[in-house]
Amino acid sequence: xxxxxxxxxxxxxxxxxxxxxxxxxxxxxxxxxxxxxxxxxxxxxxxxxxxxxxxxxxxxxxxxxxxxxxxxxxxxxxxxxxxxxxxxxxxxxxxxxxxxxxxxxxxxxxxxxxxxxxxxxxxxxxxxxxxxxxxxxxxxxxxxxxxxxxxxxxxxxxxxxxxxxxxxxxxxxxxxxxxxxxxxxxxxxxxxxxxxxxxxxxxxxxxxxxxxxxxxxxxxxxxxxxxxxxxxxxxxxxxxxxxxxxxxxxxxxxxxxxxxxxxxxxxxxxxxxxx
Ligand code: HEC
Ligand code: HEC
Numbered sequence: 001x002x003x004x005x006x007x008x009x010x011x012x013x014x015x016x017x018x019x020x021x022x023x024x025x026x027x028x029x030x031x032x033x034x035x036x037x038x039x040x041x042x043x044x045x046x047x048x049x050x051x052x053x054x055x056x057x058x059x060x061x062x063x064x065x066x067x068x069x070x071x072x073x074x075x076x077x078x079x080x081x082x083x084x085x086x087x088x089x090x091x092x093x094x095x096x097x098x099x100x101x102x103x104x105x106x107x108x109x110x111x112x113x114x115x116x117x118x119x120x121x122x123x124x125x126x127x128x129x130x131x132x133x134x135x136x137x138x139x140x141x142x143x144x145x146x147x148x149x150x151x152x153x154x155x156x157x158x159x160x161x162x163x164x165x166x167x168x169x170x171x172x173x174x175x176x177x178x179x180x181x182x183x184x185x186x187x188x189x190x191x192x193x194x195x196x197x198x199x200x201x202x203x204x205x206x207x208x209x210x211x212x213x214x215x216x217x218x219x220x221x222x223x224x225x226x227x228x229x230x231x232x233x234x235x236x237x238x239x240x241x242x243x244x245x246x247x248x249x250x251x252x253x254x255x256x257x258x259x260x261x262x263x264x265x266x267x268x269x270x271x272x273x274x275x
Contacts (some may be wrong), residue, residue, distance in 0.1 A: 149274025164258025172255025
């Protein structure tokens with residue numbers, strides 16, 4: 001997967017004058033009729049800003065979004081500054097919680113999420129490859145450096161754990177830890193880790209303790225054809241969710257909400273007499 005940039009290059013480029021991100025600029029329209037966006041990826045996005053009139057214009061819109069995303073990713077930035085990010089994140093607190101621990105389950109927790117994953121999602125919202133009307137508006141005013149700074153801030157916050165529904169957690173645990181080879185479902189744990197913490201280097205998100213409602217909504221949307229772009233990375237979860245049933249999604253989402261980092265080994269139990 002080719003998303004690692006050399007740190008030396010980033011530092012070199014960061015010395016250059018800030019590059020204005022001109023989203024309004026004409027996206028390069030290299031003649032590329034051979035690679036249309038598959039029609040199957042067009043429906044399902046209920047939150048889409050402008051309903052495309054035809055398959056051709058849907059393809060054009062998707063291509064423009066991809067071009068805008070590529071441009072955002074190419075902007076030189078410095079590693080995020082959590083202190084600067086805290087000030088820039090003030091507008092996010094209403095939904096995501098000031099410390100990134102949202103209370104309303106439709107808004108994902110950002111606390112303990114990796115900077116790189118947050119940056120990627122903000123670039124996707126801003127460019128439109130991940131479609132959400134609210135977040136498109138929120139991301140529109142953020143520069144790539146702002147995205148790194150708010151990402152660093154939320155990454156530095158401690159995620160509060162959630163609680164799984166005991167009735168669902170058993171089935172969810174089996175799927176999470178073992179998958180179901182007979183149906184082509186890989187173990188979630190293989191990528192998201194035993195405690196759901198993910199892998200920042202590969203931009204696999206921390207899902208441990210995330211709200212079940214939010215997880216369920218994403219898995220269902222992927223199952224129904226939503227995508228977050230057309231690069232290899234964006235194809236991973238839709239390909240997996242396709243094989244999940246509604247019951248799978250409910251169960252695994254609940255189990256994931258209950259996942260959290262193993263607590264530090266507790267002090268050995270002491271006989272009452274010693275206390
Ligand atoms: C009015 C409510 C609202 C505000 C304010 C808001 N968000 Fe969001 N945010 C959402 C919703 C809703 C989603 C889920 C979108 C979806 O389902 O795709 C979301 C998703 C996200 C995600 C994706 C998380 C993931 O796990 O994939 C990131 C990152 C994010 N928001 C960052 C921010 C930042 C940074 C700000 C402040 C600049 C902000 N949000 C402000 C509502 C909000
Ligand atoms: C091959 C590795 C891999 C496996 C296996 C995998 N995931 Fe993922 N998952 C990812 C990656 C990578 C992303 C980020 C996708 C993106 O940014 O486009 C992701 C994203 C997610 C998200 C979005 C989280 C957020 O904050 O928006 C959820 C939910 C999720 N995965 C759940 C699952 C579940 C449940 C399973 C098991 C049924 C699973 N994943 C299996 C790699 C994997």
